[in-house]
Amino acid sequence: MTPFTYAEAHAQDFVEQLKEWLRIPSISTQSELKPELERAAFWLRDHCLSIGLTRAEVFPTPRHPVVYAEWLGAGPNAPTVLVYGHYDVQPVDDPYREWKSDPFEPVEREGHLYGRGATDDKGQTFIHLKAFEAHFRATGSFPVNVKFLVEGEEESGSESLPAFIQANVDLLRADVLVISDSHIISTEQPSLVYGLRGIFTAEVEVFGPRGDLHSGSYGGTVHNPVQALVEILAQLHDAQGRVTVPGFYDDVLPLLAEDRRALAQSPMDEARLVKETGVPRPWGEPDYSIAERIGARPTLELNGIVGGWIGEGSKTVIPARALAKISCRLVPNQDPNQIFALLQQGIAALTPPTVRSEVRMIHAGGPAAMVPIDAKPIQAAVEAYEAVFGTRPLFLREGGSIPIVAGLQGALDVPVVLMGFGLPDDNLHAPNEKFTLAMFHKGIQTMLHFYQRLPALL
């Protein structure tokens, strides 16, 4: 039995094991779920040991633990691969009851596995574990030394990870860093991500009266905090969709002709955007194509807003306060802390004297990351995708963020390969997240090809 046939023979076992992990509601942003994060970490450690990895440990951090596992049996002359993934998942708030099944009771429907974390990122992390298992169980060995670094705070800013990396540089030392936490263009067209946006998240709160007021008794004489908040937020973009926070674009490097050529290869255009999302028409900076806006331009997004009465019917209050959640996606050369400071200053300048405002960082996130696409491990990835999908992958800059990528690159001085197996319609961060099972199985096959090709190239 070859590693490939082993993986085929155990395809359904692999799915059932993944379901077990998905049943643990490891939402890192909700502090009351801390025990579930620990449960997900220990489940992973035990699973690593069960498939032949020789060491697996749960390292505590100030928030959620990091799981480290390794198999170094390929010997000191073989290359070492560090696989990064995360076992935490996005929240599942569902005010409109859109989830068709329990987010933490994964179910298969029409070739897809539905559940929170199915693709982001438990499912994609699992691909690497199953590639290792298939090879190791079929042959008793693995082509490279392999280390796993799986964290529990990716969806909430990866705040504990930089210190862990700094304290464990030797433990994590590797020749290549592989991450599967992104998507390809379609089941027929693979792609390799060579750029990720940076990110930070913040919240702005506006305070007016010391308590809620009756809108009849006081309406017309005090600045309603909901109104003041919307007036502030409405001034953060101009009519063309440009961010108006002073200094926001100062450090953005001009888009080079080669970047524009690469981004022009993306299949994402206005028609595809409208089809995928259902919006009446696209929006955003008119000087940039859709693919450029996603991959190469910074954004300021309002992820949430709340204030006053939000239940059924009406309640005639002037609320005491109102709050909005903001995230900024950043491009290379933009520093998250500096942009956050600009946002603070910008909102302070927009706040009228009739209310008080506060801007608070939620997660400091991380800067954008770029991958040199001529690195040798990239060649292995190209060949691996081609072997399984029958066509060469396109190179894309993605709009998403993996906050720690730039930090890992810097601390370990290691080339990064971003090999995604998600699809654009996987409903990441949204209701009905799914992983197309064909992609899960193709992912395992692709990674087997990748790991087999790597020693000859490095």
Place this chain on the structure above:
Amino acid sequence: MTPFTYAEAHAQDFVEQLKEWLRIPSISTQSELKPELERAAFWLRDHCLSIGLTRAEVFPTPRHPVVYAEWLGAGPNAPTVLVYGHYDVQPVDDPYREWKSDPFEPVEREGHLYGRGATDDKGQTFIHLKAFEAHFRATGSFPVNVKFLVEGEEESGSESLPAFIQANVDLLRADVLVISDSHIISTEQPSLVYGLRGIFTAEVEVFGPRGDLHSGSYGGTVHNPVQALVEILAQLHDAQGRVTVPGFYDDVLPLLAEDRRALAQSPMDEARLVKETGVPRPWGEPDYSIAERIGARPTLELNGIVGGWIGEGSKTVIPARALAKISCRLVPNQDPNQIFALLQQGIAALTPPTVRSEVRMIHAGGPAAMVPIDAKPIQAAVEAYEAVFGTRPLFLREGGSIPIVAGLQGALDVPVVLMGFGLPDDNLHAPNEKFTLAMFHKGIQTMLHFYQRLPALL
């Protein structure tokens, strides 16, 4: 024993009875609480019968029942008073845990009775019942015929009441309509309300993508519905606080010199507003005084807003939709349905082609109401306040609304007397609603004086 000494002797009994009624969570805007509304209505009917009223009935309506009760023992030559009140209460949403005690477990603290509905309007309605009881139990009679009309939808638009009134004009026929659902200036300075603003409530919802999107994958290319909503809402007022909805002020009558003189008597000014509310500074139309803005100018208030992630931490979504709750307070000559139509048109015109919006009426409310202050029953009210408080009441236009007042005036062709016993710091519609017990007891004394004086004046 006189009616006055009876009321004094039974003061604590009256408070304990009121507490029983306050324990029923009769929030009319929350449809799942319908059984509690019925419980509150039947409690009231039984209580009416227990204090000597000769008839008390619960009339079903399409939503919450109306309670009617009467005592007509004064005979056909005595005047008949119709008392209007409401047994429904405001919601108690409490995201910041500001209620110091259970809103539906009323408690006395430092001379105040805390609980939802304590003053608005179970407590103030109860004043009339207790005035009747005190007089009837002490003397075996009452100076006037009395009818009670107590509805269950005042806090949610009084939608069922107009049809009930039309169908029961003869039943409700009276010489004077008395309502206690407002406040006076202070424990030392009584006031009589001669104007109430009209009201309607509505909600606006903005729709973008068909489902929530990952803000990394799509950020910068679709118009975020939260952003589009705040951009629309921010355009509903100008920098001076004027409502910019086209046509909004078209039917507003100019403020007459006599109105301005009357409103100038109000103790409400900038200093008092800041002290009462804690806002950094006042806000609103600069051409009008604080008392004029409250009593004589229409408003458009954002009572609530919600969209996207509003929990702990962050969630990097572009939400599929966002919603705001709006109420407009109206002045005489403004028609709620017409102003609602203007709001719909205004928001449609402000909605960019990148999203879709809907404006829906929540409660059609009612128009503003004005009371002729030279009517005879007003004289009885002035004397009654003076007898108990030792000083003549000021005449004020209030900013609040009792949607049905204009409808009752019109259908029954009857003079209205608005005799409030609340205080400005009663936290109406807000956490920690209270009724100052001294005001409850003074209210009963005042109403006894009023009812005794009425026959000589009419």
